[in-house]
Amino acid sequence: MAPQLAWIGLGNMGRGMCKNLVEKGDLDKPLIIFNRTTKRATDLQAKLPKGKSTVVEELGEGVAKADIIFTCLGDDKAITDTISTAMKGDVKGKLFVDCSTVHPDTTDKLAKTVEEHGAHFVACPVFGAPAMAEGGQLVCVLAGQKSLVDKVKPYCKGVMGRAEIDFSDQAPSKATHLKIIGNTFVLNMVETLSEGHALAEKSGLGSENLHNFIETMFPGPYTAYSGRLMGGDYYKRDEPLFGVDLARKDAKHALSLANACGVKMRDVEVADTHLAEVQKVQGSKGDIASIYGALHGFTGSSTVFSSVLPHLPNHRLIAPDLRGHGASAKPASGYHVSRLAMDLQDLILHLSLSHGSIVAIGTSLGCAILWSYAELFTPAAFSHMIFVDQAPLQNYALDWSSAYGNLGCNDAASLAAMQAMLATDPEKAYRATVAACLAYRSHPLPTDRVSAQQAADDEKFFVDIAKHGRTEWYGKLMADHTALDWRDSIAHTLGPGSGSKTKVLVVASERSGCFPAAGPLAVVGLVNDGKFDGLGMEDEGLAKGVVVDWGGHWCYWEDPEKFSKLVRLFLEAKDGK
DSSP, X not given: OOOOEEEEOOSHHHHHHHHHHHHHSOOSSOEEEEOSSHHHHHHHHHHSOTTSEEEOSSHHHHHHHOSEEEEOOSSHHHHHHHHHHHTTSOOTTOEEXXXXXXXXXXXXXXXXXXXXTTOEEEEOOEESOHHHHHTTOEEEEEEEOHHHHHHHGGGTBTTTEEEEEEEETSOXXXXXXXXXXXXXXXXXXXXXHHHHHHHHHHHTSOHHHHHHHHHHHSTTHHHHHXXXXXXXXXXXXXXXXXXXXXXXXXXXHHHHHHHHTTOOOHHHHHHHHHHHXXXXXXXXXXXGGGHHHHHHTTSGGGGGGTTTGGGOTTSOOOOOOOTTSTTSOOOSSOOSHHHHHHXXXXXXXXXXXXXXXXXXXXXXXXXXXXXXXHHHHOGGGEEEEEEESOOSBOSOBTTBOTTTSOXXXXXXXXXXXXXXXXXXXXXXXHHHHHHHHSHHHHSOOTTOOOOHHHXXXXXXXXXXXXXXXXXXXXXXXXXXXXXXXXXXXXXXHHSTTTTOOOEEEEEEETTOSSOOTHHHHHHHHHHHTSOOOSSSOOXXXXXXXXXXXXXXXXXXXXXHHHHHHHHHHHXXXXXXX
C-alpha cells in the first residue's frame, strides 16, 4: 500500500514542489497540506486537481495521519520549532523528509530529535529557483540511511526534480552542507552580474551589449538573472523570488562553516555587504537580485538622494538618472523638459507602477519635469507631489519680478553667459552651481557646522556627477527650462477646476541661492486658487507650503533627516493636513 504523504510549508519553493507531488507523484491518497497561514494552503488547494489534496489547520493533525512528512521551511528556527511541535504526538515509524536550507548543525540536531522519538529522518534540500520548483526541474540532494532515501526517491526525479545527488548512507547533514556551499555560487553569480551590469552602464558599453555576451557564453542561470537585473523584476514582485533575509541567512551559514575551518570567502562577504544595503532599504521584500539596485542606486546623479534612503525605511525609492546625466544613456537629442517627462512616463510603464500610489519628489528641474508630466498625462499617477525649491518661471517677466524668479539665470543675457561658461570652463560652471545650491555656501551662518573638508568633499561630489554629461546638452536643457512658464499649466492640471486629487507639498528655502522663497511658494497659490496668504504651512486646499532654514536649494542633501521627516509628516497627515 502506498504511504500517506503530508506537506508542511508553502513558501515560494514549497508551493511548486507540493503541486508536482500532487500532479505527478502517483499518490493513491490525497496529499495532506499544512501551512502556518491556512489561507495559503486553501488557495493552493483550489488550484490543484479536485480531490487530490486536503488541508489541515493543525500541524499535529497532519503529522498524525501521515506516513511520510515533507517539510520545507524558511530558516533554522522555523524548521526546529516545527519538528519540536510534531514530536509532541506519536511519531514512531514515521519518516520526516526536510527540504529546508539550514546549517548542517541544525540538520544533525533535527535528525537526532526525530530518531530519539522513534521516527526516521532524511535530508532533501533542493537546488533551483521557484520557476524550477513549479516546473519540476529541481536538483534534489538526498542524505541519510539508504533504505530511507530509497523511500523518498520516487518523489524526486521525474516528480519534483530533474536530477538527484545521492548521498545514501551518509549523515543527513552532508546534504545541507552541500546546499549551503552551493548557494554561495548563486550569491557570487548575482554579485558578479550586478557589478558587471553597473560597470557596463557607467562605462558606456550598455547593459544590452553585456547581456548579449552573457546569453551567448553563459546560458541558463546567468542569463536568467541577467534578465532579471535588466528588467527590474526584483522591484516588481510583492513577494521576492529569493528573499534577501533568506540569502543573508545562507551567507551567514556559509561564513560560519568557513570560519570554523579557517577559510576566507571574500566574495560572499562582499555580496553580504550589498545584501545588507538591500535589506536596509527594502526590508524583507528585498530580493537577492536587488544587489543591482543597491549598486546602481549609488552611481550617477541619483546618488544625491543616497542619504535620504535610510530615513524613509518603509518606502521604495526610485531615483533614476535623467537622460544625458549620470549613468543613463547619452542620446544625441531630447534635451528638453517635455522629453524628460516622456522618459518618466516610460519608466512608470516599464516598472508597472500603480497609478494613484506614487509619491513624486521633484527637486529644481525635476519640478518642471513633473509639471510637464501632469500637463501631458494628468497628475493621476501620483497620490502626492513634492516640489523642492523651484519657481514656476525662472525668467523675469512683466508680472514676474526678481522677487520670484531665478537669482542667477533669469533672462537671455544670463543664459548666454552660463552657456558660454559651460563651453569654455565647465568645471567653473559646476563649482558656481554648487556655491549657489548649498546654503552654507550661498547664505553662510555662524551656526553652520560644516568643516572645510566636508565642504570640499561636497563640491567634489557634485562636480564629479556633473562631469558625466556633456556641456552642450546641459546648455540646451537650461535654455528650455528657463524659458518655460508653468503657471497656467499648474493651475489647469492641479488647481481646483482640474479635478485633481493629488496632494502637493512645496518646499522653499529662505537660504536658497537660486530662488527667493516667494517664487516656489507661488505654486501653492496656483494649486489652491490664491488661498495661500503667507509663508509657512497653509491649511486650505490640496497644496501646502513650507519654508526651511536648515538647507538651501539642495536642502535634502544638507539635512536629509529633516527633509525626510518633512516628507513623512506630509504623507502621514490626515487629508494631507
